[in-house]
Amino acid sequence: MLTPEIARLWLNHFAALIDDNKAHLSDLDTPIGDADHGNNMARGMVALTEALQAKPDLDLAGVFKASAMALISKVGGASGPLYGTAFLEMAKTAKNSADLPTLLDAALAGVIKRGGAEVGDKTMVDAWTPLVKATHDGTLSQAVIDEAVASTEPLVAKKGRAAYLGERGIGHRDPGAESTGYLFKALLETEGTL
Numbered sequence: 783m784l785t786p787e788i789a790r791l792w793l794n795h796f797a798a799l800i801d802d803n804k805a806h807l808s809d810l811d812t813p814i815g816d817a818d819h820g821n822n823m824a825r826g827m828v829a830l831t832e833a834l835q836a837k838p839d840l841d842l843a844g845v846f847k848a849s850a851m852a853l854i855s856k857v858g859g860a861s862g863p864l865y866g867t868a869f870l871e872m873a874k875t876a877k878n879s880a881d882l883p884t885l886l887d888a889a890l891a892g893v894i895k896r897g898g899a900e901v902g903d904k905t906m907v908d909a910w911t912p913l914v915k916a917t918h919d920g921t922l923s924q925a926v927i928d929e930a931v932a933s934t935e936p937l938v939a940k941k942g943r944a945a946y947l948g949e950r951g952i953g954h955r956d957p958g959a960e961s962t963g964y965l966f967k968a969l970l971e972t973e974g975t976l
Contacts, residue, residue, distance in 0.1 A: 783880040788974040789845045790834055795968035797827035803964065810957040814944035819861060819957040826857035826865070842880055846873035860897065860942060861958060864906065867892040882975060886914045897941065904937035904944060904951065906958035913966045922970055931955065931963040 800807070800823045807820030829852035834840075837848055846869045854866035871892035872885045879885065890910045899905040909930045916922040934956035939945045944956070969975050 784842060784876075784882050784885065784975065785880070786840060786842045786845050788972060789842055792969055792972040792975055793834065793845070793849055794831055795972050796965050797831050799964040799968055800824055800827045800961065803960075807957050807961055810955055810960055814939065814947055814951045814954045815957060816859060816943060818859065819961065822858045822861055823865075823961055826853040826862060829853070829856040841876075843873045843876040846870070846876055846885075861961070864893050864897055864958070867896040883914070883918045886917055890914045899941045902937060903941045904934050904939035904956050904959075905941050906956065906962045908934045908937070908956065909959035909962040909966075913962070917969075917976070920976075922966065922976060924967065924970065927963050927966050927970070930966075931959045934959045 800820070804820035804824040807823060808817055809820075811817050811819035830849050833848040833852040834845065837844065840848060850866045850869035850873060853862050853869065856862065857865065868889035871888040875885050875888040890907075893910060894900065894907055897905060897907065899907045901908055901911050909927075912930045912933075913922065913927060916926050932955065935953055937952070937956075938949055939947065939951045939956070944951045944954075
């Protein structure tokens with residue numbers, strides 16, 4: 783069961799991974815997007831950590847809601863609304879369940895609904911889907927994360943700015959899938975989450 787304290791550790795670790803890798807994320811975004819995914823996400827993570835520090839007594843739903851609102855207000859492009867929706871759906875679900883796979887199911891459903899993407903569209907959904915399944919199966923590992931993120935490289939994008947490139951986008955990793963990988967890496971490395 784996920785506690786508010788463990789959720790904070792997870793999200794703060796995610797923020798640190800994004801900050802450490804913001805240049806890499808923007809580099810991934812350069813050939814197929816706006817070259818700003820890393821900087822946008824890093825700006826959102828600053829807002830997220832500040833929101834959580836300002837409200838130390840939030841319950842689990844409150845932790846996810848505060849995180850969602852920070853991301854929606856500070857992250858440009860598609861990433862803010864998509865990550866924000868994921869955390870908002872987790873906040874709603876956390877009112878009735880602290881079960882991590884159940885929370886992640888709600889997050890993934892929200893991302894799919896908000897973005898209209900499905901597996902194979904070369905988006906973060908290509909990483910989220912197998913990684914959420916791995917939390918159900920108890921098989922989440924760094925190798926599984928790496929494989930899920932890399933699965934976007936051979937795909938032709940059907941959503942977002944990368945879709946304009948058609949087959950020229952083949953061989954490039956989706957930056958949203960990469961940042962999703964950091965979310966699940968942070969989950970894997972946060973004691974008590976799994």
